[in-house]
Amino acid sequence: MYHEGSSMTEVSPAIRLRDLRKLYGSRAAVDGLSLEAPRGSFFGFLGPNGAGKTTTIRMMMGLAQPSSGSIEILGMAMPEQEMEIKRRVGFVPDESLLFDHLTGAEFLEFAGRMYGLARAVASARARELLSLFELNAGGGKLIAEYSKGMKKRLAMAAALIHRPELFLLDEPFEGVDAMGARLMKDLLLDQVRRGATVFLTSHVLEVVERLCDRVAIIHQGKLVLEGSMEELRSGSGSLEEIFVRVVGGARAADVLDWL
Amino acid sequence: MGAQVRMLRHFYARRLGGAALAAGMALLWYGVWAWLAAVVFFWAAHPHDPASMARLFAGGLFLVFLYWQGAPLAMAATGAGLDWKRLLVYPVPRRQWFALEVALRLSVSVEMLLLLGGAALGLLRNPAAPLWAPLAFIPFAVINLFLSAGFKELFARLLARRWVREVAVFCLVMLAALPQYLTSVGDPGRNVRRILSFPQSVWLPWSAAGRWAAGQSAWPETAVLAAWVVAACWFGRRQFEKSLRFDVEAAGAAERAGHEAAPLLERLFRLPSRLLPDPLGAMVEKEMRFLSRAPRFRLLFLMGFTFGVAIWLPLRIGRERGPEFLTANLLVLVSMYALLLLGEAVIWNVFGYDRSAAQFYFLAPVPFRQVMAAKNIAAAVLVLLELGLILLVCMIVRIPVTGAKVVEAFAVTTVLLSYLMSFGNLTSVYYPKGIDPGQSWKSSARSFQIMLVLIYPIAAFPLALPYLARYAFSSEAAFYAVLPLNLALGAWLYRLGMESAVSAVGARKERILAALRESGGPISMNV
Numbered sequence: 197m198y199h200e201g202s203s204m205t206e207v208s209p210a211i212r213l214r215d216l217r218k219l220y221g222s223r224a225a226v227d228g229l230s231l232e233a234p235r236g237s238f239f240g241f242l243g244p245n246g247a248g249k250t251t252t253i254r255m256m257m258g259l260a261q262p263s264s265g266s267i268e269i270l271g272m273a274m275p276e277q278e279m280e281i282k283r284r285v286g287f288v289p290d291e292s293l294l295f296d297h298l299t300g301a302e303f304l305e306f307a308g309r310m311y312g313l314a315r316a317v318a319s320a321r322a323r324e325l326l327s328l329f330e331l332n333a334g335g336g337k338l339i340a341e342y343s344k345g346m347k348k349r350l351a352m353a354a355a356l357i358h359r360p361e362l363f364l365l366d367e368p369f370e371g372v373d374a375m376g377a378r379l380m381k382d383l384l385l386d387q388v389r390r391g392a393t394v395f396l397t398s399h400v401l402e403v404v405e406r407l408c409d410r411v412a413i414i415h416q417g418k419l420v421l422e423g424s425m426e427e428l429r430s431g432s433g434s435l436e437e438i439f440v441r442v443v444g445g446a447r448a449a450d451v452l453d454w455l
Numbered sequence: 456m457g458a459q460v461r462m463l464r465h466f467y468a469r470r471l472g473g474a475a476l477a478a479g480m481a482l483l484w485y486g487v488w489a490w491l492a493a494v495v496f497f498w499a500a501h502p503h504d505p506a507s508m509a510r511l512f513a514g515g516l517f518l519v520f521l522y523w524q525g526a527p528l529a530m531a532a533t534g535a536g537l538d539w540k541r542l543l544v545y546p547v548p549r550r551q552w553f554a555l556e557v558a559l560r561l562s563v564s565v566e567m568l569l570l571l572g573g574a575a576l577g578l579l580r581n582p583a584a585p586l587w588a589p590l591a592f593i594p595f596a597v598i599n600l601f602l603s604a605g606f607k608e609l610f611a612r613l614l615a616r617r618w619v620r621e622v623a624v625f626c627l628v629m630l631a632a633l634p635q636y637l638t639s640v641g642d643p644g645r646n647v648r649r650i651l652s653f654p655q656s657v658w659l660p661w662s663a664a665g666r667w668a669a670g671q672s673a674w675p676e677t678a679v680l681a682a683w684v685v686a687a688c689w690f691g692r693r694q695f696e697k698s699l700r701f702d703v704e705a706a707g708a709a710e711r712a713g714h715e716a717a718p719l720l721e722r723l724f725r726l727p728s729r730l731l732p733d734p735l736g737a738m739v740e741k742e743m744r745f746l747s748r749a750p751r752f753r754l755l756f757l758m759g760f761t762f763g764v765a766i767w768l769p770l771r772i773g774r775e776r777g778p779e780f781l782t783a784n785l786l787v788l789v790s791m792y793a794l795l796l797l798g799e800a801v802i803w804n805v806f807g808y809d810r811s812a813a814q815f816y817f818l819a820p821v822p823f824r825q826v827m828a829a830k831n832i833a834a835a836v837l838v839l840l841e842l843g844l845i846l847l848v849c850m851i852v853r854i855p856v857t858g859a860k861v862v863e864a865f866a867v868t869t870v871l872l873s874y875l876m877s878f879g880n881l882t883s884v885y886y887p888k889g890i891d892p893g894q895s896w897k898s899s900a901r902s903f904q905i906m907l908v909l910i911y912p913i914a915a916f917p918l919a920l921p922y923l924a925r926y927a928f929s930s931e932a933a934f935y936a937v938l939p940l941n942l943a944l945g946a947w948l949y950r951l952g953m954e955s956a957v958s959a960v961g962a963r964k965e966r967i968l969a970a971l972r973e974s975g976g977p978i979s980m981n982v
Contacts, residue, residue, distance in 0.1 A: 259817055260965050282820040291972060293815045297748040297808075297892060298741065309737035310819040315728065338748065340893065 208271035210235045210362050210393035211256065216265035218251050218417075225251045227417035229265070233410065238388050239395045240408035244443050248417040249397045250290055253366050257287055270362055283311065286355030290366040290397075292347060293354075296340035300331050300350050303339060304357055311358035318357065325353040329379065344371035352380055356387075363387065363394045369403060381407060405435040415443050480908075488566040492573030499577025499584075505669050512574075512665030516595060520661055523567045523599045524606055543699065553604075553695050560603045564596075571596060574668065584670050591667035594680040598660050601687035605694040612701050614750075720747075727832070734821045738829030739836070746837065749808055749892030752800045756837070759793035760844040764852065786849060786856050786864040793841045794868055794875070795911065801834035802872075802879035803886075803907065810889040811972040817964060824957050827883075831876050838872055839865070859931065866938055867918060873945030874914040877952030882910075884956045884963055889971040917941055 211233040218226040226248040233239040243249045254260040256267055258278050267274040269281045287293075294303055301322050308318025326332040329349040339347065348371055355363060363384065369377045384394050385407065398404050404411065411428060413421040421428075421442050428438055495515075503511075542552070561568070575589035613623045656662055663679040666672060724743050728736035746752045805827070806813040816826045842865060849856050918941060925934035960967070 257818055258964075259814060259968060261962070279820045279822075282818060287818055289814065291811045291814075293812050293818065295741065295745055295809060295812045295815070297745045302741075302744060306737055306741045307815075307819075309733045310815075310821055312733075312820070315733070315737075 208235075208268065209233055210237070210270055211239075211395060212266075212268040213252070213256075214266040214268075216252065216255065216267065217263045218248070218255060218260065219263040224417050226255070226262075226414075229414065229417065229419055231412050231419055231422060233393060233395055235270075235393050236388060236391050237393055237410050238384070238408045239393065240404040240411040241395060241397045241414070242401070242404060242411060242439060243397075243414040247414045247443075249414065250366055251417075252414070253287075253289075253364050253395075253397065256364060257285070258282070283358070284361045286358070286360035286363045288348070288351045288355050288363070288365045288368045290370075292351070294339045294342075294347055294350060297338055299336050299338055300326055300342070300346075300353075303350065304353055307354040308357045313358060321357050322353075325357060328383075329353050329376070345373050345376055348372045349376050349380070352383075356383070361392055363392065363396075365394065365396045367397055367399070369398060369400060377403075401434075401436045401439055411435070413439060413442055485565065485569070488569045492569040495570055495573040496577040496580075499574045500580040502581060502583035505671050509662075509666045509669035509671050512668045513659075513662040514665075515570075515574075516661035516664050517659075519567050519570060519595075520599060523564060524603055549696070549699070550692075553692055556695055557600050557604050557691065560600050560607070564600065564603070567599070568596065578668060584668075587673055588668050588670045591664045591673075591676070591680075594677075594684050595660060595664040598680070598683045598687045601684070601691035603691075605687070605691035608691075608694040608698040612698060615701070727836070731832070734819070735825055735829050735832070738821075738826065739833045742830060742833035743836065745808070745892075746800065746833070749800075751890065751892050752808070755796045755800055756841060759796045759841045760789075760848050762792075762796075764789055764845065764848045764854070784860075784863075785854060786845070786860050787867050789845050789849075790842050790864045790868045791871060791915075793845060794838055794871060797834075797838060797841060798875060798879070798907065801830070801837055802875050803882050804888055804890065805830040805834075805879065805883040806887050806967065806971055807890040808892040809971065810891075811968070813887075813971050814968050817968070823960050824953065827880055827953060827956060830883075831880070834876065835869075835872060838868065842868060863934075866942075867921075870938065870941045870945050871915060871918060873942070873949050874917070875910075877945070877948035877950075878910055878914060880949075880952045880956040881959075884959050884967065887967045887970045889973055917944055 209232040211231070213229055213231050216226055216229040217224060229248070229252060241249055241252070251260060255262050256269060256274065258275050258281075261275075270284055272281050274281055295306075298306065301319075304322035304325055305315070305318045308321055309315060313321070323332070329352070331346060331349060331353070339350065342350065348368060352365075352368060355365070365384075368380060372380065381403070384396075388394055394407075396404070396408065405425070408425060410424050411422070412419060421438070428435065433441075571592040575592050578584045578589045579586075581588075610623070613619050657666065657675070658679060660680060660683045663676040663683075667676040667680070724740055724747075727739035727743065730736070731739060800808065806816075809816075816823070846856065846861060846864075921934045921937040921941060924937040925931065927933070
């Protein structure tokens with residue numbers, strides 16, 4: 197559901213992180229991260245495994261508490277305006293948020309009602325989304341019986357049901373087949389054209405390169421690169437080459453002489 | 456085995472408090488068994504008439520056999536175990552996996568090994584017993600280990616099939632209640648003697664081991680026990696192999712024709728939404744749907760109204776010997792027992808079945824207080840439904856229940872439920888644990904169950920007051936005069952528990968979600 201915000205909301209970026217830090221004991225999972233994702237952008241948030249991407253997204257959704265720093269989503273402070281932020285954000289996490297022993301239709305209707313939709317509206321949208329994501333063929337199948345790709349499609353459908361202004365997507369295409377991935381990408385591009393913001397993490401750099409207009413790369417919890425795709429492309433090489441250059445790493449064959 | 460040890464080390468290193476509590480309770484439990492082993496030791500250390508000794512050994516070993524094979528099943532504790540399917544990718548011969556599986560069965564056999572050890576040491580001290588007598592317990596233990604490995608696999612497969620699971624549990628329930636019947640109906644002493652004298656055939660392993668241990672003879676018994684070892688090994692290995700090939704998905708395929716509820720059930724599921732506003736109604740509806748399809752919950756629910764009645768029914772049949780309090784309060788006792796069973800699923804660990812999906816509650820724009828309230832309302836509805844079914848079963852088996860007793864059962868259970876939920880809302884926030892609702896055969900951690908053993912009497916203690924009032928004044932009016940005070944206390948405690956849970960959840964959110972998404976991996980400790 198789109199909200200016509202105040203003038204402050206209109207000018208503020210979709211996401212603003214200021215000196216965000218998350219410590220686990222003495223280890224910093226996120227270390228002084230500051231970035232802004234403009235409204236209406238398709239923002240790629242990249243980094244190697246363990247770089248702190250998921251932790252950052254979890255902090256943005258209030259699932260993890262920052263050790264220090266500030267988070268502003270759609271012009272609202274997290275956690276002070278947590279409820280309002282949640283109402284306007286669609287989230288696809290890296291791990292399942294689906295209740296195994298519900299059917300896809302039941303889960304979507306439940307999700308819609310949790311976001312304030314009337315039952316009839318939630319039910320109608322659930323049916324349409326199931327059809328759109330080609331999940332209605334399973335009939336009364338429980339989510340527990342879904343394949344990994346089907347679960348990702350359903351999670352994406354659940355993120356769409358309340359028409360959010362901002363999408364936080366953590367590896368949304370993982371395990372999804374080519375047709376499903378194509379559908380999801382088209383839908384997300386449509387949402388961006390409609391004015392929504394997409395904040396996406398993915399290890400498939402080709403996908404990020406094709407979809408995103410801005411990219412940030414973090415490594416060991418720190419921002420190491422940020423810019424528009426045009427800026428990055430103006431330099432040499434593909435996004436993969438830039439990523440490897442920025443993040444570093446040795447080739448296995450150089451390290452393991454027995455391999 | 457190294458992996459198992461390392462897993463346990465890491466597991467307990469992270470849960471020092473729970474480990475200390477579990478160690479204390481384990482000490483108490485095994486202390487009792489060690490004491491029993493000492494009794495057996497002193498009995499076996501003295502010379503007795505060989506024939507009566509053989510008979511008593513046979514009877515005792517029969518009970519050992521029953522406990523060894525039955526107790527882990529009845530307690531839904533499958534012991535330390537490995538998820539073999541995940542380990543099949545490694546190039547290890549299957550016979551080695553089986554040997555390890557048999558070795559792991561020792562984790563649910565310690566009590567019996569203590570008894571057998573006591574008997575063996577006693578025989579060594581017995582001047583009348585030949586030196587080879589204690590050796591009888593070795594093949595007997597091996598037979599039991601092989602059989603328990605086989606039975607575990609057999610039951611695990613049976614319980615993967617929906618209707619077979621329900622029938623199997625019902626049979627198990629009836630079997631578990633059998634001793635209760637036999638000691639209540641007719642002459643209990645004669646019944647027990649009949650049980651002990653029934654399995655005296657020399658072809659049975661406990662009789663053969665008993666005769667050997669009593670020093671009567673060894674060679675025929677050796678042959679019988681050797682045959683049993685071979686048969687048990689074949690059975691255990693065959694069941695193990697079948698489990699390795701068993702396809703849970705295929706077994707459940709028949710029940711996947713559709714999960715859409717029948718119209719009547721659908722109306723029942725929708726009822727909370729008609730009575731409660733969203734999101735509360737939506738959450739209660741979700742709980743009802745979810746739990747009604749979760750195999751583990753269905754098992755607990757089924758046991759609640761069958762096992763409870765079955766276990767207390769003998770008091771009614773043999774009521775002339777049963778304590779008056781128990782016979783008079785049968786319905787209340789069965790109801791409280793059902794509450795105890797359902798507690799695991801709907802009170803103590805309300806996010807357990809949701810596992811990682813519980814994060815949805817933290818992501819949706821819904822206050823946590825409402826989430827907890829929805830969970831509690833669903834629990835109350837299910838408990839009251841269970842009470843209704845208990846009442847129905849009581850009527851079917853012609854247990855006399857008066858209207859007053861029905862009112863009392865509902866009132867007392869409601870009050871107890873309010874106490875338990877006040878504790879439960881806190882334990883759900885402080886001790887969450889992901890439980891696979893699809894695995895009907897796995898119980899929650901024993902350390903948690905031990906904690907419940909401590910919580911239940913504390914929570915039920917105030918309920919003694921109305922009963923004391925009834926006893927002191929010999930009046931129903933006194934009982935119902937005190938009960939509202941309990942209800943008021945329950946309401947106050949519930950509010951206190953809810954406030955504490957809500958204020959704690961903000962700081963504990965990460966830990967709750969981390970605990971709920973923890974999976975057992977290929978190695979599990981389900982004792």
